[in-house]
Structure formats: structure tokens, C-alpha cells
Amino acid sequence: TVDGPVASGHFRGQFRPTTVFSIRRSFNKLEFVQHNTGFHFDAGSPLARAANANISPSVMAVQEIVARDAEKGDFLIKADDIFLTEALAQVKPSPFPGPPPPQPQFSLGALSRGKTKYAGLYSYPKNTDVEIDYVYENPAPVAGGDPGVTDARNVTVRVRHSFIEMPENDFRPRFDDPRVGFFTNQVTDLTSTSATPYRDLISRWHLVKKDPGAAVSEPVEPIVFWIENTTPAELRETIRLATLEWNQAFERAGFRNAVEVRVQPDDAEWDAGDIRYNVIRWTSSPAPPFGGYGPRFVNPRTGQVLGADIMLEYVFVTNRLRGDRLFSTAALATEAEGPALADPDACTLGEQMQHATMFGAAALRTAGASEVEVNENLRTALYYLVLHEVGHTLGLTHNMRASQMLSPEQVRDPAAVRAGLYGSVMDYPAVNLRRGGGAAVQMYTTTPGPYDVWAITYGYSPELEDRGRLQAHLARSTEPGHAYGNDADDMRSPGKAVDPRVNIFDLTNDAVGYAIDRFEIVNGVLGGLRQRYATPGQSYHELLAAYFVSTGEYASAAAVVSRYVGGVYVERAYPGQPGAGRPFTPVARADQKRAMAALAKYVFAPDAFAGSADLYAHLQAQRRGFNHFNAPEDPRIHARALNIQGGVLSHLLHPATLGRISDARLYGNEYPLAEVFADLTDAVFAADARGSVNSFRQNLQVEYVTRLTRIVAPAPNQYDYLSRSVALQQLREIRRLLAGKPGGDAATRAHTGHVLLLIDRALETD
Numbered sequence: 001t002v003d004g005p006v007a008s009g010h011f012r013g014q015f016r017p018t019t020v021f022s023i024r025r026s027f028n029k030l031e032f033v034q035h036n037t038g039f040h041f042d043a044g045s046p047l048a049r050a051a052n053a054n055i056s057p058s059v060m061a062v063q064e065i066v067a068r069d070a071e072k073g074d075f076l077i078k079a080d081d082i083f084l085t086e087a088l089a090q091v092k093p094s095p096f097p098g099p100p101p102p103q104p105q106f107s108l109g110a111l112s113r114g115k116t117k118y119a120g121l122y123s124y125p126k127n128t129d130v131e132i133d134y135v136y137e138n139p140a141p142v143a144g145g146d147p148g149v150t151d152a153r154n155v156t157v158r159v160r161h162s163f164i165e166m167p168e169n170d171f172r173p174r175f176d177d178p179r180v181g182f183f184t185n186q187v188t189d190l191t192s193t194s195a196t197p198y199r200d201l202i203s204r205w206h207l208v209k210k211d212p213g214a215a216v217s218e219p220v221e222p223i224v225f226w227i228e229n230t231t232p233a234e235l236r237e238t239i240r241l242a243t244l245e246w247n248q249a250f251e252r253a254g255f256r257n258a259v260e261v262r263v264q265p266d267d268a269e270w271d272a273g274d275i276r277y278n279v280i281r282w283t284s285s286p287a288p289p290f291g292g293y294g295p296r297f298v299n300p301r302t303g304q305v306l307g308a309d310i311m312l313e314y315v316f317v318t319n320r321l322r323g324d325r326l327f328s329t330a331a332l333a334t335e336a337e338g339p340a341l342a343d344p345d346a347c348t349l350g351e352q353m354q355h356a357t358m359f360g361a362a363a364l365r366t367a368g369a370s371e372v373e374v375n376e377n378l379r380t381a382l383y384y385l386v387l388h389e390v391g392h393t394l395g396l397t398h399n400m401r402a403s404q405m406l407s408p409e410q411v412r413d414p415a416a417v418r419a420g421l422y423g424s425v426m427d428y429p430a431v432n433l434r435r436g437g438g439a440a441v442q443m444y445t446t447t448p449g450p451y452d453v454w455a456i457t458y459g460y461s462p463e464l465e466d467r468g469r470l471q472a473h474l475a476r477s478t479e480p481g482h483a484y485g486n487d488a489d490d491m492r493s494p495g496k497a498v499d500p501r502v503n504i505f506d507l508t509n510d511a512v513g514y515a516i517d518r519f520e521i522v523n524g525v526l527g528g529l530r531q532r533y534a535t536p537g538q539s540y541h542e543l544l545a546a547y548f549v550s551t552g553e554y555a556s557a558a559a560v561v562s563r564y565v566g567g568v569y570v571e572r573a574y575p576g577q578p579g580a581g582r583p584f585t586p587v588a589r590a591d592q593k594r595a596m597a598a599l600a601k602y603v604f605a606p607d608a609f610a611g612s613a614d615l616y617a618h619l620q621a622q623r624r625g626f627n628h629f630n631a632p633e634d635p636r637i638h639a640r641a642l643n644i645q646g647g648v649l650s651h652l653l654h655p656a657t658l659g660r661i662s663d664a665r666l667y668g669n670e671y672p673l674a675e676v677f678a679d680l681t682d683a684v685f686a687a688d689a690r691g692s693v694n695s696f697r698q699n700l701q702v703e704y705v706t707r708l709t710r711i712v713a714p715a716p717n718q719y720d721y722l723s724r725s726v727a728l729q730q731l732r733e734i735r736r737l738l739a740g741k742p743g744g745d746a747a748t749r750a751h752t753g754h755v756l757l758l759i760d761r762a763l764e765t766d
Contacts, residue, residue, distance in 0.1 A: 002119075002131060004157035007106045007145035009093040012283050013272075013311035015295035016089050016159070020166070021060065028065050030077055032087075034058035037300040038186055040199050045191040061087040083132055084116045088161055091134050106145035108155055109138025119158055124274040131160045148285065160273060164297065164306060169206065171304045172465065176200035178572050179477035180455050181397040181426070181486045185300045201303030203296060203395040204459045207255055212462070216251060222260045225310070225390070228272065229264045230282040235317065236263060238379060239280060242386035242446075246394065249448045249456040254463065259390075275307040278393070280386075284314035293347055294392030308393035316354050316385065317378060347398075349388055349428050356505065356556075357381040358549040360431040360443060363521055366528035367436055377431070377443050384444040387425040391452065395459055399424040401485035401502045402451055408508045408517075414441045421445040421507075423481040424452050428504035430556070435517045436524065450481030477572070478579030489570065491563045494647070495654030499570040500563035500587065505556040512564055512595050515557040519602040522554045530615050539622035544635075547619055555644040558603050562648045564595035565676060566661040568669075586669035593671065593679070600683035603648055609641040609696050642699045652680060653707050658723040677726045680704075681734060689737055692744045698751040705734060705755050709762035728763075735759045 004010030115135035141152035182202035250258035402424035410416035485502030533543035573580035619635035
């Protein structure tokens with residue numbers, strides 16, 4: 001995508017799928033046929049003769065031959081039906097299935113054949129590009145989209161189709177292993193009898209030693225990144241140094257100076273469309289879709305990376321959030337953006353890390369840190385972001401388990417963090433702060449970790465062409481610092497995955513303890529925001545942003561803690577491998593109980609969101625035209641708190657979580673479902689069961705009871721019978737607890753009656 005409003009599912013620099021196609025003649029027509037590269041047939045097997053059975057090729061377009069040069073063998077066709085339609089690639093996102101959302105959603109209209117046009121033709125030495133302006137018409141839109149949409153009736157998405165000749169070289173594919181994480185092209189061997197007939201190809205660059213006999217040699221062709229001339233001058237040195245840090249990992253793989261960095265001159269005659277140039281690019285968008293993004297062009301038949309770009313958004317280094325979020329202070333910092341086409345390269349680190357970095361600045365300021373320390377927080381955050389996105393272009397996927405490499409004591413020890421704070425720079429870590437909000441010895445890691453070095457060696461070392469050496473290298477997955485778990489394993493979404501160690505914005509091998517520290521830090525920051533963010537001559541907008549990111553940090557810590565309740569540790573070492581443990585081990589009872597106790601104290605307790613009246617009275621967004629017209633401008637404090645509490649309940653009461661708690665009892669879980677529910681009910685009701693209930697707790701208790709009633713609702717119901725039985729018991733216990741409750745104040749009496757009515761209705765239905 002060259003350009004497109006984010007609401008359309010597109011943004012500058014976004015890579016679309018890379019596919020293999022061929023052109024074949026059928027009588028007086030040419031067919032453009034996309035090939036299925038997902039299967040392998042051993043050429044020596046008789047089954048290879050049936051290689052195309054039940055595999056449907058995709059005929060993308062068929063065009064009549066207009067003329068032919070018999071001498072050269074060239075054909076002429078009219079190509080408008082190929083390029084001025086979505087024949088080559090889907091541009092307009094498919095609608096989400098299911099019932100319509102409560103609020104009107106922006107969507108592209110119908111493709112206009114009259115307005116869609118060629119925007120450019122580009123011939124480079126290794127690729128030929130056709131650029132199209134796709135214009136979508138919607139005469140009566142119901143939603144206007146983001147600020148980048150000028151008029152929702154006519155929206156333009158500029159897409160560039162890049163045609164790359166299939167490389168012919170001596171590149172040798174390397175196959176994926178589940179103990180290490182590279183992007184892959186999945187290939188299934190249909191002639192294999194193995195239970196796992198996979199020949200998945202990892203994505204990697206074609207590095208060849210100049211001196212094949214040397215242990216460490218410069219490559220014949222290094223990986224060269226160009227810093228685009230759109231990059232702010234003051235950031236270029238940080239970006240250059242961060243990119244070059246990867247040379248440490250490549251040295252261990254046998255390559256010296258494998259990565260080079262150059263700066264695009266202002267008068268350069270080339271552009272990022274030329275696949276020979278791998279460009280680190282900058283944009284400043286009205287609705288930033290990310291903070292960083294690192295996609296690649298990969299040959300699907302071999303896994304060879306042919307080219308890559310990195311996109312960075314200027315919002316990352318600013319002190320602002322998207323305006324539409326600030327006008328709804330109930331929203332969470334981790335909410336998903338608008339609709340988008342499925343993108344395996346999607347990376348939200350930049351956006352979420354920006355919030356963490358802004359929180360770090362707020363914490364440092366309220367702790368009395370100097371502006372030098374605050375600026376260092378931003379510099380190391382940018383350094384880490386670049387390391388991370390460059391890692392993606394080298395083929396590495398996320399490693400959401402890497403932030404648990406060190407202990408809480410070690411992350412504050414200069415000697416311990418010298419080799420890095422985490423096992424990998426491919427994680428989404430929390431900013432490292434000490435209790436009180438001051439800077440720790442290192443806020444973000446600034447060098448590839450031990451996992452990164454091990455993974456790059458696996459992907460690039462020529463010595464590992466030898467299968468024995470390769471297997472010996474992979475057997476080191478159980479060594480300290482080599483732990484791995486990717487997005488498919490991580491638990492950022494309620495009910496998703498199982499291993500709480502594979503998560504975002506946690507830190508240390510005691511993530512619950514570190515999150516408790518984070519709760520305390522946030523509470524301290526909130527107590528000092530009014531004093532630190534009251535600048536004469538300016539509005540309170542910056543104060544509101546600081547409140548937003550601070551409470552978002554609180555929500556992240558709560559999510560981390562909640563995942564230990566019902567969690568199961570996962571190990572992927574192979575049988576007989578040194579250091580191998582059981583594939584599945586439930587989290588210890590004591591750790592689950594500790595997590596539940598932390599939630600009871602910091603998320604569910606009566607004083608969990610007590611806050612400051614002085615702070616709440618100043619959470620005001622700067623007025624801008626009529627931007628408050630569709631929503632009240634006063635801060636929605638209760639909704640914000642309930643959103644955080646509801647996020648925790650969404651995981652604890654998720655059908656997958658509750659089912660896992662029961663299943664894990666069969667292989668070692670000592671925290672049974674009945675006790676989990678009893679502790680949760682106690683956390684929500686016990687503290688004020690005989691007295692007045694404040695407004696935060698009233699919301700929480702109604703939310704909890706409402707969710708219990710959904711669990712026991714009649715079929716169809718996605719909850720198992722075990723969960724429904726225990727939930728039913730809890731409703732009866734809560735009714736018994738409240739039935740004889742003293743009157744209390746008027747609000748409490750009304751609230752108690754409401755809860756009892758909800759329970760009675762549910763029990764009558766049951």
C-alpha cells in the first residue's frame with residue numbers, strides 16, 4: 001500500500017501477500033494463474049504423478065490476446081481488467097461476520113471503474129511496479145472514518161503491484177523448528193508418513209561468506225538498510241546504532257559486518273519501491289496505525305528474503321495520543337484499531353510501547369527525575385523499537401516469553417543487565433522502573449539478547465547446513481535465555497493460550513511480584529500527576545494523557561496477574577533433550593492463590609480506584625471545535641475503572657479459562673474450580689457484605705453477578721457443565737449473603753435490591 005486512510009484497512013508501507021504466479025496461453029487468451037506453494041511431493045515417489053490432485057490453482061485474470069510478435073514470441077493484451085480491478089489482490093476488506101456492531105462502522109463503498117486509474121509505472125532493475133489509485137464510492141456513508149478520510153463518499157487507496165522475477169541462485173532453504181521462532185512459508189509433504197510432515201521454510205536473507213573457509217567472514221552481499229530522508233535528523237544516529245547492534249548476533253553466526261546502514265541523500269534519484277533498497281521510513285499520520293512495522297518480500301518457494309522495509313510513525317516520539325481516545329477515558333490503551341485486512345506481519349509494539357514510554361516519563365517526573373533521565377527513557381525506547389522491527393525484517397517472529405529471563409533483583413543490578421534485560425528484543429516488555437517510580441539501571445534493553453543470538457545462528461550459520469550440528473544447536477533451546485513463545489502462544493487476549501509467562505508488558509521471572517510493584521508505582525504516579533502536569537499557559541490536556549497512560553499501565557499489570565489463575569506452563573523441548581521438562585505443568589497452587597490475592601487487593605478492593613477528587617476534577621481535554629458534540633467531555637471515572645475490572649473478569653470467567661482449570665486437575669492443578677470461584681466471590685463481595693458499598697464496588701458487583709448469570713443461562717451455552725454448576729452455587733451463596741444484609745445507605749439498599757433481582761431472575765430461569 002502506497003497510501004490509504006487507516007480506516008480503510010491500509011496504510012503507507014503496508015505489505016500485501018507475496019504470491020507466485022505464472023502466465024500461460026490458452027488458445028487466444030492469456031491466463032494469470034496463482035500457484036499453491038503449500039505442498040511438497042518427493043520427486044522419487046510415485047505419488048508425485050498425482051501432485052495436482054484436489055489442489056485448486058487460482059486463475060486471477062484471463063485476457064484476450066490483442067496482437068502477437070511471432071519473431072520475439074511476445075504477446076500484447078489490454079491490461080485494464082487486471083490492474084483496474086481487484087483481480088491481483090483484495091483491496092477492500094471483507095466485512096466482519098456476525099451481528100452488526102452497535103455503532104455504525106466505516107466501510108469502503110463500491111469500486112469505481114470510472115475513477116480508478118493508473119498512478120504510475122516503474123521499471124527497476126529487479127522489479128517492475130504498477131501503481132493504481134483504487135477509488136471507492138459510497139453515496140450515502142453512515143460513518144466518516146478517521147481524520148485521514150477527506151470525504152467518505154469517495155475514498156482512494158493507492159496500491160503498488162510489484163512484479164519480481166523468480167530468483168535463480170544457490171540459496172538453500174532452512175526448515176522451521178517449533179523451539180525457535182522465524183516467519184515461515186508453510187509447506188506440507190504429502191509423500192511423508194510422518195505425524196508431522198512439515199517442511200515449513202523460514203524467512204532469511206541470502207548471506208554467503210566471502211571467505212568460505214574462515215570461521216568469521218564478511219558476506220558477499222551484506223544486508224544494507226537505508227535511513228530514508230524523511231527521518232528527523234536528530235533521530236538518525238540512534239536508528240543507525242540500533243540497527244548495527246544486530247551485527248553482534250551475526251558475528252556468532254559467522255558473518256562480520258552482515259548489516260550496514262546508510263542515509264538516503266536528499267537528492268537521491270531512487271525511491272523505496274526499488275527492491276534493491278531496504279528502507280527505514282518515517283511517516284506522521286493523522287491516525288497512526290502503528291509505531292513500527294517491519295515486513296519483508298519473501299520467495300514463497302524457498303523462504304529467501306528478497307527485500308524489506310521498516311515503517312516508523314512520528315507519534316512514537318511525541319507526547320500525544322490519538323484524540324478520539326482522549327475523549328473517551330473509559331477506553332483502554334490496548335484496544336484494537338479499526339478494520340484491516342489480515343496481516344501476518346502486524347506488530348503493535350510501537351503504539352503500545354509509546355503508551356508505556358509516556359507512563360515512564362510520568363513516573364520519572366513524579367519521582368523527581370531530571371529531564372535528562374526522561375529523555376533517556378525516550379531514546380532507549382526508540383532504540384529498542386528499531387532493534388525489534390529490524391529483527392522482524394531478519395525473519396524473527398515475536399518472542400513473548402523473553403522478558404522473564406532475569407529475577408526482580410537482577411533487573412535492578414547493573415552487572416546482571418549488562419548482557420540485556422530480556423532474552424530477546426522481540427518481546428513486548430514493560431518499562432523497567434523501581435518501586436517509587438524512579439529509573440532502574442536500564443529502562444529498556446539495548447542489545448540483542450541470548451535468544452536472538454541463538455536464533456540468528458540457527459537461521460544463518462553456514463555450519464548448520466550439517467544436520468548433526470543443526471540438531472545439536474536446536475537442542476540448546478532449554479538453556480537459560482533461550483525460552484520462546486510467539487503470538488500464537490501469548491495470553492494478551494482473555495481466554496487465549498495457556499502459558500502466563502508468554503505475555504506482553506510483564507517483566508522478570510516473578511511477573512506477579514513485578515506487577516504488584518507496578519500497581520504501587522501507578523498509584524504513586526496518580527497521586528503526583530496534578531503537581532507535575534499543571535503548566536501555566538497550557539490546558540489540562542497533557543494531564544489527561546498522563547492519566548490515560550497511567551491507568552492503562554494499571555490495566556496491563558492486572559491482565560498479567562490474572563493469567564496466572566488457571567495458567568499452565570508449556571515446554572516444547574523434544575523427548576530425550578537435555579533439560580527437557582513436561583510439556584504441560586499447571587501453575588503452582590501458591591502462585592495462583594497469590595495472583596488472586598493481588599487482584600483482590602489492587603483491582604477489586606473497595607479502595608482500588610479511590611483516586612483523588614482534585615485529580616478527577618482536572619481531567620479535561622482541550623476544547624477543539626465541536627469535538628465534544630457526540631460524547632460528554634467530563635471524565636468517565638467509573639467506566640474507566642469498570643473497564644479495567646471487566647478485563648480481568650473476562651479472562652477469569654472465560655469458557656476456555658474455566659475449562660482449563662478443570663482439565664488441568666487431571667494432570668496436577670491444585671487450585672480447583674470451586675475454590676477459584678469462592679475466592680473470586682469473596683474478593684468482590686466480602687469486604688462490604690455487611691456495610692455500605694461504594695460506587696466502584698456497586699458497578700463491580702453488578703458486573704460480576706451479571707456474568708455469573710450468563711454462565712448459568714439456558715442452552716445454547718458455551719460453558720461446560722462443571723463451570724455452570726459452580727457458577728450456580730455462587731449465585732446462591734451471594735443471595736444468601738445479601739438476603740439478611742442490614743439496610744445501609746440509600747444507594748447501598750438500591751444496589752442490594754438490584755443484585756438480588758438479577759440473581760432471582762437467573763435462578764427462576766434455571
